[in-house]
Amino acid sequence: MKIALLGYGKMGKTIEQIAINRGHEIVLTVDKDDDNYDIKKADVAIDFSIPSVAFNNISNCLNNGVPVISGTTGWLESYDKAVALCEEKKGAFIYASNYSLGVNIFFELNKTLAKMMSNLKQYNVSMEEIHHTQKLDAPSGTAISLANDIIANNNNFSNWKLDETGEAIIPITAKRIEDVPGTHTVTYQSEVDTITIEHIAHNRQGFALGAVIAAEWIVGKTGIFTMNDVLNIG
Numbered sequence: 001m002k003i004a005l006l007g008y009g010k011m012g013k014t015i016e017q018i019a020i021n022r023g024h025e026i027v028l029t030v031d032k033d034d035d036n037y038d039i040k041k042a043d044v045a046i047d048f049s050i051p052s053v054a055f056n057n058i059s060n061c062l063n064n065g066v067p068v069i070s071g072t073t074g075w076l077e078s079y080d081k082a083v084a085l086c087e088e089k090k091g092a093f094i095y096a097s098n099y100s101l102g103v104n105i106f107f108e109l110n111k112t113l114a115k116m117m118s119n120l121k122q123y124n125v126s127m128e129e130i131h132h133t134q135k136l137d138a139p140s141g142t143a144i145s146l147a148n149d150i151i152a153n154n155n156n157f158s159n160w161k162l163d164e165t166g167e168a169i170i171p172i173t174a175k176r177i178e179d180v181p182g183t184h185t186v187t188y189q190s191e192v193d194t195i196t197i198e199h200i201a202h203n204r205q206g207f208a209l210g211a212v213i214a215a216e217w218i219v220g221k222t223g224i225f226t227m228n229d230v231l232n233i234g
């Protein structure tokens, strides 16, 4: 498969290694100021760039008939526009806040726990995410997915906020610590006990492998998909 990497930073470089090991060819790497490139030479594009350019990168792929996997976080205000463009162009598109198999299992655990806790009003929920100090967005895309999944599965919570507490609010704390690839913790607390579930990424390999598997899966398909479609879970 011929792969274009849109964003050639920490994730782009990790994805390159894994893609080559799986027999793929990187035909294009795009970074800041690389404006003049032909995306059409790729069978599929993988975007791990920065929030301010992700939508443009995705649009460029969809306008040129190239399936696109996006892992960039912090651009979701434009997600509906990307979906509409994908439908209009009959293209193929996946966004996931987290491509690792472990986190996608963790997402399912989180939904199940949220349902189980729905009738137990004595528990408050809170969330913490920890990432490396170069991260541009807060809270992380994964924390937002976890919070939205709790809201969809538990009647006691209707919104999330960064560093704010309140009635029916899921407070999220974002910590930035040198070299941490990504840690997410969901905590339910009552007066008598605490229940915690946690995912700790030890490196970026899991995110990168999931993105390459998603790219292999999407080629030849049309539509807007999620990692649940790719991994056949949920």
Ligand SMILES: NC(=O)C1=CN([C@@H]2O[C@H](COP(=O)(O)OP(=O)(O)OC[C@H]3O[C@@H](n4cnc5c(N)ncnc54)[C@H](OP(=O)(O)O)[C@@H]3O)[C@@H](O)[C@H]2O)C=CC1
Pocket (backbone or CB within 6 Å): 006, 007, 008, 009, 010, 011, 012, 030, 031, 032, 033, 048, 049, 050, 051, 053, 057, 070, 071, 072, 073, 074, 096, 097, 098, 099, 100, 134, 207
């Ligand atoms: N969904 C998931 O599983 C995961 C998502 N992420 C997300 O992926 C994104 C990238 O993460 P990471 O690789 O760690 O970040 P990096 O900062 O290491 O890499 C981002 C790269 O994007 C480049 N870039 C800047 N402008 C453009 C442009 N116009 N087009 C293409 N690339 C551009 C940057 O170049 P320059 O440095 O020159 O500005 C940089 O090399 C983040 O949003 C992060 O949250 C990360 C891990 C997992």
Ligand SMILES: O=C(O)C1=N[C@H](C(=O)O)C[C@H](O)C1
Pocket (backbone or CB within 6 Å): 073, 097, 098, 131, 135, 139, 140, 141, 142, 143, 181, 182, 183
């Ligand atoms: O920026 C990162 O590094 C990561 N970003 C994603 C997020 O915002 O959830 C996924 C992962 O936690 C690493």
